[in-house]
Amino acid sequence: MQRQQVLMSQLMDLTNELIWLNRPEMQSALKGYKLNEIELLEKIGLLTHPNVTKLANATYMTRGAISKLTKKLMEKELITSYQLPENKKEIYFRLTTQGEHINQTHQMLHQRFANRDKEVFTNMTDEEFDTVFRFIGRYREHLKKLPKSR
Template identity: 65%
Template sequence: MDNRQQLMSELMDLCNEIIWLNKPELESALAGYTLNEIELIEHIALIPEANVTKLAAASYMTRGAISKLTKKLLAKNIIQRYQNEDNKKEIYFELTKKGQEINTIHQQLHEAFLIRDQDVFAHMTKEEFDTIFRFIGRYRHHLKNITK
């Protein structure tokens, strides 16, 4: 196995291990919601004027999948729809109070995971962070170019 294959294998294993470790706590704290729903709630909280197109791009899902998820979240009173006065055609989404509470729980879990894993990051130098960020940036740029 060459360095490229080993790096990709290690990255995939790391992601899977993190998901495996975090999943029980996420499922317990956010029972009744799928991981896709939780991710969509987070995106709606973060993206200004979140609409189906922006949410699909941020979630790497189809617009159809986002439409189905938003319908579920609307039915659960997690999000609500709105329109801007200057553009009655476009529909946007925002979190309800219940949605904000769910997002807060989710963000608190992220913070708890960072605290749990702080030993790893405490020993990293700025140069190590910069190298990793450059690699990820180049790889993401590459992937965006080949998907256009």
């Protein structure tokens, strides 16, 4: 059990260190926007026909939280809603030009951070990558089996 605790502690420390290191540049470049807004814009840009349910599943937020956040993003003119001709019941979202600009800035920052950290990954072997991917995959599968508290 000791190794498990050390591993989880180190993963949390790594995550917190990355957040601490990246936060000033993110806040400067994306001033006035909250992290959950930026992350939702990213998901809307990535998903095909994103709706409240798809966005809730992709962001680990509740559908109610997504509804509130999409209304807020629409008020800020970062997203718009639309319907498909064959399905007038469902409401989908897309980025506006302003929302796309924020999303592109966010993606540019991700790329800058990836370039900064490239040397760590350049020296990793395929076996090391595979081991990390297997661990993450097993852990995520385990978490998916746990009861949801949403």
